[in-house]
Amino acid sequence: MSKSLQAIRGMNDILPEQTPVWRYFEGTVSRLLDNYGYKQIRMPIVEFTELFKRSIGEVTDIVEKEMYTFEDRNGDSLTLRPEGTAACVRAVLEHGITGGGQVQKLWYIGPMFRHERPQKGRYRQFHQIGLEVFNLDGPDIDAELIVLTWRLWGELGIRDAVKLELNSLGTSESRGRYREALVEYLSAHHDKLDEDSQRRLKTNPLRVLDTKNADTQAVLVDAPKMADYLDDESRAHFEGLKARLDAVGIPYVLNPKLVRGLDYYSKTVFEWVTDKLGAQGTVCAGGRYDGLVEQMGGKPTPGVGFAMGIERLVLLLETLEQIPEEISRQVDVYLCAFGEEAELAGLALAERVRDQLPNLRLQVNAGAGSFKSQFKKADKSGALYALILGDDEMAQQVVGFKPLRGQGEQQSIAWDALAAHLATCVVQG
Ligand code: ATP
Ligand code: MG
Numbered sequence: 001m002s003k004s005l006q007a008i009r010g011m012n013d014i015l016p017e018q019t020p021v022w023r024y025f026e027g028t029v030s031r032l033l034d035n036y037g038y039k040q041i042r043m044p045i046v047e048f049t050e051l052f053k054r055s056i057g058e059v060t061d062i063v064e065k066e067m068y069t070f071e072d073r074n075g076d077s078l079t080l081r082p083e084g085t086a087a088c089v090r091a092v093l094e095h096g097i098t099g100g101g102q103v104q105k106l107w108y109i110g111p112m113f114r115h116e117r118p119q120k121g122r123y124r125q126f127h128q129i130g131l132e133v134f135n136l137d138g139p140d141i142d143a144e145l146i147v148l149t150w151r152l153w154g155e156l157g158i159r160d161a162v163k164l165e166l167n168s169l170g171t172s173e174s175r176g177r178y179r180e181a182l183v184e185y186l187s188a189h190h191d192k193l194d195e196d197s198q199r200r201l202k203t204n205p206l207r208v209l210d211t212k213n214a215d216t217q218a219v220l221v222d223a224p225k226m227a228d229y230l231d232d233e234s235r236a237h238f239e240g241l242k243a244r245l246d247a248v249g250i251p252y253v254l255n256p257k258l259v260r261g262l263d264y265y266s267k268t269v270f271e272w273v274t275d276k277l278g279a280q281g282t283v284c285a286g287g288r289y290d291g292l293v294e295q296m297g298g299k300p301t302p303g304v305g306f307a308m309g310i311e312r313l314v315l316l317l318e319t320l321e322q323i324p325e326e327i328s329r330q331v332d333v334y335l336c337a338f339g340e341e342a343e344l345a346g347l348a349l350a351e352r353v354r355d356q357l358p359n360l361r362l363q364v365n366a367g368a369g370s371f372k373s374q375f376k377k378a379d380k381s382g383a384l385y386a387l388i389l390g391d392d393e394m395a396q397q398v399v400g401f402k403p404l405r406g407q408g409e410q411q412s413i414a415w416d417a418l419a420a421h422l423a424t425c426v427v428q429g
Helices: 018-035 048-057 061-066 084-094 139-156 172-188 193-201 205-210 214-220 232-248 311-318 340-356 371-380 391-396 415-425
Strands: 047-048 068-071 077-080 104-114 125-134 162-168 268-273 282-288 303-309 332-338 362-364 385-389 398-403 411-414
Touching: 018 104, 018 125, 018 139, 018 282, 018 311, 047 048, 047 084, 048 061, 048 077, 048 084, 048 398, 068 104, 077 362, 084 104, 084 125, 084 303, 084 362, 125 139, 125 311, 139 162, 139 232, 139 268, 139 303, 172 193, 172 205, 193 205, 205 214, 214 303, 214 362, 232 268, 282 311, 303 311, 332 371, 340 385, 340 391, 340 415, 371 385, 385 391, 391 398, 398 415
Parallel strands: 332 362, 332 385
Antiparallel strands: 047 077, 068 077, 104 125, 125 303, 162 268, 268 282, 282 303, 385 398, 398 411
16 A cells, blocks of 8 residues: 555554443443543644643753644644543633532543554554643542542452552652752763763653653662651652542552653542553553642632543453453344345344344344345344344244254244344353
């Protein structure tokens, strides 16, 4: 195929054989979020570039090198969203729905775009489900976000494969004091730092903490620890969060080097990580961002949220073989009809059955065909039963009811009794 007719590198089609797992995952999450009282919000995929620069921070990987930015026909600089929080904050401010301390518990789902090096679990168009909560400043809501993901992992059967890492970044004041101490320490070891870290030391020193460079990591062993600089309020908040996780019995590890790639976090930060997917191990990440709304021009408004990567979670479900068998079966019953008259009767019969069993997955053969070829299609569809309408059945006003997965003999069912019969033998979703 010529190059222009291929998808863009790192942007994937999700093929029909994959969509059942996606829909299972998305359905499980959205039901759970309904139950915890979260409401869905839908934002545009494109925003003014300025929005992301101001919220994510100029000196972050995302803004420095990962954004898809382009000029609109009228000269505006626009960007395909690299994440959801910025747009969500923009939307709540624009519509005034967090004004006067109104609590909002929101979630969104959709594609995000980052120009990264594509590899397993890392793509240029990927999908996130994100949550954002506004105007609740206590550790109880931080805990709720973690508790509901814990429940989700349980429902999906992947709890044993993920681990919770936690840290507190403190308020911007205590983080400022820590940053000074860190800069002083790292400056004294400047020559031993890798080039990227030397640069970050000037622009965004906390990011040096999550370097992958071994020499820099060695220098960091004796660096000042964030925990020693936490203010009392942040410390109490963090203790409150841990107490709640303990109360529910959710295990966690404290990771003092967890700083997250976005600038706007304060106090709680967390990541759910797995060792089952290789290097791309973070499946869900988030934290508190009490200063962000104000930084974006709103009144001071506490906020906390997270985003999970759908591709990575789908991969994890596949890797751990935690995909319920019934979700990939898309047909319950397949109707075969032979001859024009039988086709017409079959179509009408199928519609009557659908009236009575709206959740039945009933497929009517299209494209006619011999007995053999229709049967082959019925079998290949994955259906549990075939319905057969030939000359004999037409004469007697019955259908042949044939189990395709080896449970019993073919029987004849009167047209009027078909829906009732199907209701007894097919479990409907
Ligand atoms: P990473 O450290 O893996 O680059 P991140 O810190 O950049 O992740 P966030 O911005 O916090 O990621 O996004 C939340 C989640 O979205 C990640 O934990 C991950 O599951 C998913 N995610 C982020 N970038 C990608 C990507 N390029 N491809 C697939 N999933 C991604
Ligand atoms: Mg990243």
